[in-house]
Amino acid sequence: MITIDRASKVFLTRDGEDIVALKDASLTIGDCEFIALVGPSGCGKSTLLRLIGGLLPLSGGTITMDGAKVTGPREDTGIVFQAPTLLPWATIKDNVLFPLSLMGKLQPDSKAKAGQLLEMVGLGGFEQKYPRELSGGMQQRAAICRALLHDPSVLLMDEPFGALDALTREEMTLELLRIWTERPKTIVFVTHSISEAVLLADRVVVMSPRPGQIVEIIDVPLSRPRSFDQEGSDEFQRCARRIRELIFGRRDARAA
Amino acid sequence: MQPDAIALPTPAPRRKKPALWRRTQEFWLPLVVLTLLVLAWEIACRVFGVPAYLLPSPSAIWGETWAMRMQVLTHAGATFTTVMVGFLVSVAISLPLAVALTSSRMIANAIYPILILTQSIPKVALAPILVVVLGANELPRIVITFLVAFFPLVLSCAAGLLAVPPELLELGRACRASKWQELVRIRLPFAMPIVFSGLKAAIALAVVGAVVAEFVNADRGLGYLIVSATAFFKVPLAWGALILLSFMGIVLFQIVVAVERILVPWSNDNGKL
Numbered sequence: 001m002i003t004i005d006r007a008s009k010v011f012l013t014r015d016g017e018d019i020v021a022l023k024d025a026s027l028t029i030g031d032c033e034f035i036a037l038v039g040p041s042g043c044g045k046s047t048l049l050r051l052i053g054g055l056l057p058l059s060g061g062t063i064t065m066d067g068a069k070v071t072g073p074r075e076d077t078g079i080v081f082q083a084p085t086l087l088p089w090a091t092i093k094d095n096v097l098f099p100l101s102l103m104g105k106l107q108p109d110s111k112a113k114a115g116q117l118l119e120m121v122g123l124g125g126f127e128q129k130y131p132r133e134l135s136g137g138m139q140q141r142a143a144i145c146r147a148l149l150h151d152p153s154v155l156l157m158d159e160p161f162g163a164l165d166a167l168t169r170e171e172m173t174l175e176l177l178r179i180w181t182e183r184p185k186t187i188v189f190v191t192h193s194i195s196e197a198v199l200l201a202d203r204v205v206v207m208s209p210r211p212g213q214i215v216e217i218i219d220v221p222l223s224r225p226r227s228f229d230q231e232g233s234d235e236f237q238r239c240a241r242r243i244r245e246l247i248f249g250r251r252d253a254r255a256a
Numbered sequence: 257m258q259p260d261a262i263a264l265p266t267p268a269p270r271r272k273k274p275a276l277w278r279r280t281q282e283f284w285l286p287l288v289v290l291t292l293l294v295l296a297w298e299i300a301c302r303v304f305g306v307p308a309y310l311l312p313s314p315s316a317i318w319g320e321t322w323a324m325r326m327q328v329l330t331h332a333g334a335t336f337t338t339v340m341v342g343f344l345v346s347v348a349i350s351l352p353l354a355v356a357l358t359s360s361r362m363i364a365n366a367i368y369p370i371l372i373l374t375q376s377i378p379k380v381a382l383a384p385i386l387v388v389v390l391g392a393n394e395l396p397r398i399v400i401t402f403l404v405a406f407f408p409l410v411l412s413c414a415a416g417l418l419a420v421p422p423e424l425l426e427l428g429r430a431c432r433a434s435k436w437q438e439l440v441r442i443r444l445p446f447a448m449p450i451v452f453s454g455l456k457a458a459i460a461l462a463v464v465g466a467v468v469a470e471f472v473n474a475d476r477g478l479g480y481l482i483v484s485a486t487a488f489f490k491v492p493l494a495w496g497a498l499i500l501l502s503f504m505g506i507v508l509f510q511i512v513v514a515v516e517r518i519l520v521p522w523s524n525d526n527g528k529l
């Protein structure tokens with residue numbers, strides 16, 4: 001369980017100005033829950049993600065994970081970024097093994113595990129290829145495997161499908177749901193896409209900028225397993241409309 | 257609307273493999289052009305009777321150089337040694353320097369102005385002073401070669417180290433990688449393609465640096481040979497030394513390119529300059 005209690009983050013610019021990236025964010029995330037963070041640019045969703053990952057120090061408030069305060073990066077956390085950021089000089093398999101080897105935790109069975117993971121995301125047979133030989137979507141699948149290999153209990157995803165084309169994006173959304181079903185874990189997923197957030201998440205955290213803060217947390221009552229068919233359902237539309245209202249204000253939401 | 261819409265299957269255009277002379281033209285075309293140029297040079301010298309001290313004919317250059325081939329080779333060997341030692345010293349100093357420059361703002365602020373200063377010194381003017389300070393031996397030549405060659409290498413190494421995507425560094429931190437691991441496992445390999453563009457500049461400049469040093473102070477080397485040959489109006493020999501020097505530059509450059517292809521196969525630069 002992750003408990004975020006009035007977490008704040010203030011950045012100091014070069015001119016010595018304070019920028020409040022996140023203000024008094026409070027949220028409790030249950031085990032194996034899928035949380036989506038949605039909001040316009042500058043609402044602090046990426047900042048919140050990095051605070052949970054311990055990649056940034058808090059300016060105020062606390063974040064605890066299973067009772068322990070988050071003070072730095074934890075090994076039971078996996079991260080996926082918008083860009084695949086694979087190492088260009090390493091094979092796909094070595095890329096997947098990279099975090100474990102950095103942590104000095106390579107086990108005799110790690111390679112087999114990496115192979116299984118790659119098989120699971122449809123990259124079987126590409127283990128010995130180099131990143132440049134794969135498409136963007138395939139690279140991002142490999143990056144997801146890289147984050148999953150040490151079997152973290154929390155997966156942090158910062159707009160992981162943001163750089164993919166629309167079709168690949170839909171494919172990857174279903175793929176992620178399948179992975180999550182096979183290997184349940186807590187996922188915090190940052191996105192710009194309202195429909196992506198509703199389709200994926202148990203709860204959607206809507207955020208607003210200046211200063212970045214949580215506006216509302218919306219429960220998504222859609223049944224699982226989810227599919228794109230549900231996009232037409234009333235529940236889906238109601239959730240999406242509510243999020244739109246929160247982000248754009250009531251009038252714009254009706255017009256849209 | 258479309259009368260006769262049944263499309264007849266058109267025969268696929270026959271794709272012939274380009275002829276051998278076309279596929280290899282990248283290699284032989286420059287050679288042909290070069291040969292023609294040399295030929296024109298030879299003919300021009302003979303037809304117009306150009307005196308050898310102004311512009312010796314290619315045959316005269318070849319003749320005089322070949323006649324002194326053992327001496328010329330010894331000189332070339334001396335220059336080669338200076339170039340290589342100077343180049344290796346540049347590499348050995350530039351990489352750690354770039355790591356230091358990029359590791360902290362304070363170090364960068366402290367060192368960078370001094371680096372700029374070393375670049376604003378005219379190396380040709382510095383050479384005679386260095387000879388007095390360091391003695392008339394190989395050392396001042398290596399120092400000059402180093403001073404000429406190392407700066408672009410430091411810059412490209414630093415640029416390469418800073419070009420790492422921030423997400424990759426975040427990944428490293430998320431894996432609790434130490435600073436040393438971050439440097440060796442992420443930053444340095446990532447910098448390699450850009451480092452190699454610096455190495456290519458450095459090897460070319462090292463040849464220039466070695467010759468500059470030999471002009472000022474040397475008893476051997478191709479630079480020395482050019483100075484002493486022209487002093488005795490042996491202009492064809494000076495030309496021979498010059499051509500050999502250019503050849504050395506090209507070969508060394510191509511060696512760096514070849515090493516890059518082996519060590520950094522992921523570089524986008526491959527196949528280009």
